Amino acid sequence: MRDEILVDIQHLSKLYPVETGFFTRTNLFVHAVSDLNLQIYRGESVGLVGESGCGKTTTGKLLVRLIDPTEGKIAFHAEDGVVDVATLRGKALKRFRRNVQMIFQDPYESLNPRMTIYDTVAEPLDVQGIGTLPEREERVAELLETVGLTPASSFMFRYPHELSGGQRQRVAIARALVVEPTFVVADEPTSMLDVSVRTGVMQLMQELADKLGVTYLYITHDLAVARYMCQRIAVMYLGKMVELAETEELLHHPQHPYTRALLSAVPVPDPTYKRKPMEIKGGISKPINPPPRCRFYERCPIADDFCRDNDHPPLEDKGGNHFVACYKV
Amino acid sequence: MAAMVGVRRAWKQRMAAWQRRWGTEVGLFLRQPLALIGLALIGVFGLMALAHPVLMATVWNRARFDPIVGYDASQTPHPHPPTPQHLLGTDGFGRDVLSQLLVGTRVSFGVGLIAAAVAVLLSVLLGGTAGYFGGWADAALMGVADVFVLMPPPVVLLIFGLLLRLNWPMVALSYGVLSGLGAQAVVVKSHTLVLRNRSFIEAARLAGGGHFHILRKHILPGLMPLLAAHAVFTVVGAVLTESLLSFFSRTTYYLSWGSMIWMGQQSFRWFTLEGQWHVILPPAFALMGFCSAFYLVGRALDEVFNPRLRRV
Ligand SMILES: Nc1ncnc2c1ncn2[C@@H]1O[C@H](COP(=O)(O)OP(=O)(O)OP(=O)(O)O)[C@@H](O)[C@H]1O
Ligand code: SF4
Ligand SMILES: [Mg+2]
Numbered sequence A: 001m002r003d004e005i006l007v008d009i010q011h012l013s014k015l016y017p018v019e020t021g022f023f024t025r026t027n028l029f030v031h032a033v034s035d036l037n038l039q040i041y042r043g044e045s046v047g048l049v050g051e052s053g054c055g056k057t058t059t060g061k062l063l064v065r066l067i068d069p070t071e072g073k074i075a076f077h078a079e080d081g082v083v084d085v086a087t088l089r090g091k092a093l094k095r096f097r098r099n100v101q102m103i104f105q106d107p108y109e110s111l112n113p114r115m116t117i118y119d120t121v122a123e124p125l126d127v128q129g130i131g132t133l134p135e136r137e138e139r140v141a142e143l144l145e146t147v148g149l150t151p152a153s154s155f156m157f158r159y160p161h162e163l164s165g166g167q168r169q170r171v172a173i174a175r176a177l178v179v180e181p182t183f184v185v186a187d188e189p190t191s192m193l194d195v196s197v198r199t200g201v202m203q204l205m206q207e208l209a210d211k212l213g214v215t216y217l218y219i220t221h222d223l224a225v226a227r228y229m230c231q232r233i234a235v236m237y238l239g240k241m242v243e244l245a246e247t248e249e250l251l252h253h254p255q256h257p258y259t260r261a262l263l264s265a266v267p268v269p270d271p272t273y274k275r276k277p278m279e280i281k282g283g284i285s286k287p288i289n290p291p292p293r294c295r296f297y298e299r300c301p302i303a304d305d306f307c308r309d310n311d312h313p314p315l316e317d318k319g320g321n322h323f324v325a326c327y328k329v
Numbered sequence B: 001m002a003a004m005v006g007v008r009r010a011w012k013q014r015m016a017a018w019q020r021r022w023g024t025e026v027g028l029f030l031r032q033p034l035a036l037i038g039l040a041l042i043g044v045f046g047l048m049a050l051a052h053p054v055l056m057a058t059v060w061n062r063a064r065f066d067p068i069v070g071y072d073a074s075q076t077p078h079p080h081p082p083t084p085q086h087l088l089g090t091d092g093f094g095r096d097v098l099s100q101l102l103v104g105t106r107v108s109f110g111v112g113l114i115a116a117a118v119a120v121l122l123s124v125l126l127g128g129t130a131g132y133f134g135g136w137a138d139a140a141l142m143g144v145a146d147v148f149v150l151m152p153p154p155v156v157l158l159i160f161g162l163l164l165r166l167n168w169p170m171v172a173l174s175y176g177v178l179s180g181l182g183a184q185a186v187v188v189k190s191h192t193l194v195l196r197n198r199s200f201i202e203a204a205r206l207a208g209g210g211h212f213h214i215l216r217k218h219i220l221p222g223l224m225p226l227l228a229a230h231a232v233f234t235v236v237g238a239v240l241t242e243s244l245l246s247f248f249s250r251t252t253y254y255l256s257w258g259s260m261i262w263m264g265q266q267s268f269r270w271f272t273l274e275g276q277w278h279v280i281l282p283p284a285f286a287l288m289g290f291c292s293a294f295y296l297v298g299r300a301l302d303e304v305f306n307p308r309l310r311r312v
Helices: A056-063 A090-096 A117-128 A133-146 A165-177 A195-212 A223-229 A247-252 A257-264 A305-309 B007-030 B033-057 B097-133 B135-149 B153-163 B168-181 B183-196 B199-206 B211-247 B257-266 B277-305
Strands: A005-017 A029-041 A045-049 A071-078 A081-084 A100-103 A183-187 A215-220 A232-237 A240-246
Touching: A005 A056, A005 A215, A029 A056, A029 A215, A029 A240, A045 A056, A045 A223, A056 A100, A056 A183, A056 A215, A100 A165, A100 B199, A117 A133, A117 A165, A117 B199, A133 A165, A165 A195, A165 B199, A195 A215, A195 A223, A215 A223, A223 A232, A223 A247, A232 A247, A232 A257, A240 A247, A240 A257, B007 B033, B007 B277, B033 B097, B033 B277, B097 B135, B097 B168, B097 B183, B097 B211, B097 B257, B097 B277, B135 B168, B135 B183, B153 B168, B153 B211, B168 B183, B168 B211, B183 B211, B199 B211, B211 B257, B211 B277, B257 B277
Parallel strands: A045 A215, A045 A232, A100 A183, A183 A215
Antiparallel strands: A005 A029, A005 A071, A071 A081, A232 A240
């Protein structure tokens, strides 16, 4: 099962023009996502980790085609053949929407306050014309119970403001799963929730992955969350993927200086394990027309002249499916 | 555990939810004395408008009580103060003031409601399209709106009135167009823009919903409170503007409160307060009452839908 590719991302880039004025055409671009390559296998959960503004949400939205890529290909292996997500239109796009869903960060924003829980969860069924009204009600009720909103009948016809944050996020999860998608992008689904309910929602998502065979791209800035949820972790820095490895491998043998810095900020749960601390200087900036060298150069503690004079390092296999984009490891 | 939610029970719950949602909003609305006063006043004016054709058909003699061509020869001189026959007396041409007042109510409703409907429709078409689609549609449509913003409806209508005589549907229509394409479109646009960028719209797109679905199920319902407020304030503005035009005789000859006030001030000496108050005061108070009624309802709607105004 591990070897069956579900999503194959090739050279994916998204550039946003920087607004300078109404009439002036800009040649400044935010390189939100830049030449990203990643294969996601059926049934696994991949974590996408990085600081705020590094392009995680942009990547997620590109994969579900909420935004159009500037360049690159996203091959999605559906049951009925491979489609290129980047160029889908019309009917094919609508059919694609049954396979791929997204869970948003803020459950206060992602549910329409004027719609009942039933109407929200049933919206995809309604739009796609799936089932009759009684069938939809049955399906929604069943799903609400699956996501832990029991009894369903007492939640179905409530409004979002009558629910807690955790309950709302469960509703959002139910909406994402109602069309039985194979691939779900979860964009920091627990970061806006109270600490007390986070674990519950994470457990739920994991159970659902097992039960329904959903593949996740799990976006988070929290390595502990990624460790709990994911088999593999990809680390992003200013629009570039800098490291990709199996979760435990990445946590125990981080190779990219940025990953090592991220990890030295995380308390180690395993006291026998010693990690060399890595300090980095400065804060994250915006990747506006970045110079043609390693994106991490300005903050890298081990950078040298070679790093300065050469283009951004390619992502290379350092053995054991551990990919790193750095000249010096 | 598979949940069994019978269809019938589901419908009941749906109703209950609807009641909870609108119940609170209607409740909040009705809890405000201002709203109740406004609604009651509108009700009274509604009855007045309905009363006219009924009275004309039953107790009022057409020759003597017609608001425009009626004349009562039995009571001279005109204007004549109130009598049991003419409860508000007659005007300078010997016409029944009460009959005029009731017809004027009908004209005010007509002007106000048509203007409001036109304004709301146009502001949604222009502002909604610009806000939702953005890009060049936004730039072009907002260019149009910017032109209309520079044209305050009362002023433009007074100028129109100098060029040609207007009838009341024309006044209503022009007022609706001018305010709908101007300031209201700008407000609707910015509101639409806020709605469009909320992530439940992205969720609706992921559901497979096209523009039509999103506009109908998400944008339009979200705009409703704003549109309701716009509608009531348009009624006030349009009715006042119509009265102004009629007062200055910039309209064709039809009867409205504005023309009644003009008629009344012919026989009213302002500083000595001598003369025929019964001709001028009824339309003046009616105009004030009508506008206040809609204004109060508008304020009450605002209290309900703008939580920051809500006193907890
Ligand atoms: N619509 C847009 N227009 C212009 N720039 C954008 C747009 N969306 C994102 N960006 C920019 O692209 C970069 C990546 O943004 P993105 O939202 O993907 O980051 P993120 O990793 O999800 O951050 P966070 O953890 O804060 O959610 C940022 O610099 C952001 O300012
Ligand atoms: S390539 Fe050079 S600058 Fe970039 S991370 Fe590696 S060492 Fe640092
Ligand atoms: Mg984000």
